Amino acid sequence: MNIVAVTACPTGIAHTYMAAEALEKTAKKLGHQIKVETQGAMGIENELSPADIQAADAVLFAVDIEVEQRERFQGKKVIQVPVQQALKDPQGVLAKLA
């Protein structure tokens, strides 16, 4: 599966990146392709392009706050979970996308 994801936690210092790391690690283990955009205190990094989003089979938001530039994802089905859940159970969260 080709997955794109966005992570965003309240302070944007730590959990945003921890969740990104957890999702990347787990997705690779399960044989998926994944690109994770982080929205944190430094702004948007590893930004998802319209091409990335178009080509994706599934969109995941692991976020506690509003996603910036949400318009990019119009028309795509988005699964949204709290950041904690992505940290606690990344495998279960990815399973939801299937």
Added chain:
Amino acid sequence: MRLEHSFIFPLPNGLHARPATRLQELANPFQADIRFLNRRSGREADAKSVLSLVSADVKHGDPCLLAFTGPEADAARDAFIAFLAGGFLRCDEPLVPAPAPVGSAFLPRSLRQAQPEDWLGGAILCPGIGWGKALVFGGLGPAPAPQNQTAGEPRKEVEEFRRAVESVSADLDRAISQSANPQARGVLQAHRAMLRDSALAAKVEALIAEGSTTAAQAIVAAGEFFSATLRAAESLYLRERALDISDVCHRLLAAIGGQAATAATVSLRGPTVCVAPNLTPGQLLALDRRYLQALVLGEAGATSHTIILARSFGIPTLGGVPEAPQRLSSGQEVIVDANCGILIPRVSPSVARHYQREQHAAELRQARWQTFQHQPAVTSDGRRIEVGANVASADEAARAFQSGAEGIGLFRTEMLFLDRACAPSEEEQTAVYSALAQAAAGRSVIVRLFDIGGDKPAPYLGLPQEKNPFLGHRGVRLYSDFAGLVKTQLRAILRAAVHGPLKIMVPMISRAEEMRAVKALLAEAREELVAGAIRCERPVELGAMLEIPAVAFAMPELCRDADFFSIGTNDLAQYFFAADRDNPKVAPMHSPAHPAFLRLLKQLVVQAHAQNRWVGLCGGMAEIPALLPILLGLGLDEISLSIPRLGPTKGAIRQLPDAACRVVLNQALSSATEAEVGRCLQAFRAGPGGMPLLIPQLVMLDSDARTKGEVIRELVHALQLESRTSQPDLVEEEIWLREESYSTGFGRGFAIPHCQSEHLSANTLAVLKTREPIDWGSLDNQPVRNVLLLAIRKDQADREHLKVLARLSRLLMRDEFQDRLRTETNSESLAVFIQESIYE
């Protein structure tokens, strides 16, 4: 002939003991009869009686009248007019800030978690924490004289009274000469003046004459009379002076009863918290300060002499807790937390543990503070700069040296000359400067010659009032008119210099000729001493205050007669920008951080150094922490500050790299505006002048904390110890607010508490490992033993640090990284490992 002078009473605290003492001292030498009339209350007082003046119930804004009759009436009137317009305005104790409203105590999170069952709120009169057994005093008031005393002949009773006055006076004299504390001395001197007050004696003797009272009974009644007058005063300040009268009467009664001074009826054994409705200053002075841990008083007033003394001794004190004496019994273990403003009457194990940890943290800070207190100030890359103190007495100098001052950058001599009827004698001055030299024990001391103008209270100089005193006849400009006075001061300094090196500094220099003239006076003074066979063999350096902008263009000539310089930035900036610091409309224009002013300073330093002259700085600019890199960058030889700033400044210097300071100074010099200078300084703090994100001292691998609250508290204490914050309670609260979104324990025994705060001086990463597993409410419900705190400044858009922390967050999800953190037991190695990993 009767002369009058009307005025509005200017002092904010009314006419209380200390200003009244000043007026009485001014009045006494004159033969004239001087009356003080309070037009609002209608009360009239004899200006030569402190008690009489205080009883006139004069408060701020009252219309008053002074009446002078008899010989010297005109001289007396002139003296009073000058004094009331000048020094009188300066002789009041600075207003103590209003005590915190009772009951609104902010308890830090960790204290709330310790769940004190019960606490009483009070006003913080002196901060600190005191822990001990309560000792509850009864009420106050003059000890009642034994009822069944029969009065002897009035003449005998009067004699007994006068004997008691002499005895107490001698005790007070002794206590004053032995007291090392200026506040305590001030209080005792006020009591002595009250004791000798003619109105007190008149009242007591009148009561004795009126009929069949003993001396003791008359003293009690007189004390009551004056106390009642004071208690009825409209001003809170005057009401608190009733305690001073009680104190004096207590002493008199004790003397009559044959007891020594203020009978120290209370002896302390072991750590004690004293609880009383109120205490006289004498009672406080009698308590053994080795054991006195804290005070709890029923009354809330912050300006009584008792409180002033408590503050000068640093005794944690709560006021406004009237129910305390009833709620507590002597012997009960209590804690006074006068940082939060509460009294805890029942110390549970969790509260005890909290305060033990608080006291331990305070001890660490104290120890840390002491390690560099007595070391010279050096920048992080090894440049030495002297850090001195600005003081006005030998006692203050001694305290300054204890607090880490390497020298006295400015010894102000005005208090020797002001508020008195005649100039200080050579003997008097020699004694003061000798005490100063001895306290300095070889360290450098710069004594500034008297700096007086028409606006200052030195009536014996007969200086006329000027329209524009700031730009007037003052400082060195007076010296040709008062050569005798100057030489007396110079001779005194030369004589005192046999005890240790002293330097002389001349104020208000605007041209080389002035220095030359003083140098000539100094030579004459020395010749006079030699001719009189008085010892003065040590050479004494002569320097100039740089405070008038003209000197910036006359430095080579000045250097011919000046051995050193000190820059007085307060006045220099006022004259430079033509702006009065005390005028709110133009105060912002008095801007030491303005590029033009910095260029002026640079010019002064460069020119002084070109002639090999030492140059220091003794103005308020030295006390602005943000400007410290600028002062270092200027290449000054010394900065001189007030005592409380010595420690923090020396600590801050150790963290700054001199090379980078010179760079930022150059950037500031080429800036166009003050705002631009501010931006240079901000960039400096974020970069070369900033503190490293991670230091080994903030890697604590063996914590005995048992709960999440204790871990977070220990982390913020560590931040405070390493000068990363001065508001640990607030940072603690911000960390907890983040925890309330959801726990930062992300599993496998790790937690990553973090916050963005305005109260941090630098971005900081701290690591803490606990001996015991901690319940953190983690995502995997497992306990935590490895904690990483990320503390980020709110205002700093420092991408570097955020990137690094993002990298750290990712690394924390990796097994190898976690394993290394779990197993490493050495702080330095772990700090290096983390540093290398995140800065790859």
